[in-house]
Amino acid sequence: MYFEQPGVENTEKTLKCAIDRLKEDKTLNDIVLASTTGETALKLVKMLEDAKLDRKINVVSITYHQGFSGEDINPMSEETANMLKSKGVNIVRATHALSGVERGISKKFGGYGPVEIIAETLRTFGQGLKVAYEITVMAADSGYISTKKNIIALGGSSKGSDCAVIIKPANMNNFFDIELKEILCKPKNKKKTI
Numbered sequence: 001m002y003f004e005q006p007g008v009e010n011t012e013k014t015l016k017c018a019i020d021r022l023k024e025d026k027t028l029n030d031i032v033l034a035s036t037t038g039e040t041a042l043k044l045v046k047m048l049e050d051a052k053l054d055r056k057i058n059v060v061s062i063t064y065h066q067g068f069s070g071e072d073i074n075p076m077s078e079e080t081a082n083m084l085k086s087k088g089v090n091i092v093r094a095t096h097a098l099s100g101v102e103r104g105i106s107k108k109f110g111g112y113g114p115v116e117i118i119a120e121t122l123r124t125f126g127q128g129l130k131v132a133y134e135i136t137v138m139a140a141d142s143g144y145i146s147t148k149k150n151i152i153a154l155g156g157s158s159k160g161s162d163c164a165v166i167i168k169p170a171n172m173n174n175f176f177d178i179e180l181k182e183i184l185c186k187p188k189n190k191k192k193t194i
């Protein structure tokens with residue numbers, strides 16, 4: 001499925017697209033999603049409850065690392081984190097796989113290193129697809145998913161979700177073993193055209 005524009009307005013359709021696929025394919029048991037504030041993760045949990053699937057889905061919600069939006073700032077409130085945890089969601093708040101210390105180097109000295117170039121190359125497919133790669137590695141490195149089983153990963157353009165993919169995970173030390181299996185939905189345009 002292709003959305004005309006990128007952005008948060010595609011969130012419900014993206015989540016539905018992922019859940020429809022879980023209904024069809026019982027070999028998929030994990031969803032990894034980017035959710036900075038936890039808002040999208042809460043929507044997903046509610047939609048999964050309503051879908052009444054015949055099995056438990058492992059939901060891994062990745063937020064920004066502390067300090068991403070300013071010194072010591074944590075974008076997810078304690079209340080939201082607790083609510084998500086009470087629903088069985090695994091929350092990851094860690095160094096971003098596709099920037100890491102390299103971001104500190106480019107900020108201080110300028111230029112780009114190979115990791116940020118990988119990120120920028122993936123962004124040519126849209127922000128959400130780059131995010132899907134990044135959070136898949138972060139979820140695998142946190143131990144919440146196996147690298148042996150395909151998962152669904154959801155990313156977005158700054159807020160919400162607009163891209164869902166089926167992906168075979170890899171850890172960061174084997175990054176190039178990651179394999180994009182299917183694109184379930186994504187925006188056609190990288191930037192809003194209207």
Ligand SMILES: Cc1cc2nc3c(=O)[nH]c(=O)nc-3n(C[C@H](O)[C@H](O)[C@H](O)COP(=O)(O)O)c2cc1C
Binds near residue numbers: 035041131135159161
């Ligand atoms: C680790 C991480 C990296 C992200 N990188 C980008 C990015 O490069 N570009 C972008 O548009 N959004 C990026 N995002 C935002 C997500 O794609 C997503 O839209 C957002 O986390 C949803 O948060 P919400 O539930 O608070 O709306 C990133 C989020 C996380 C957690």
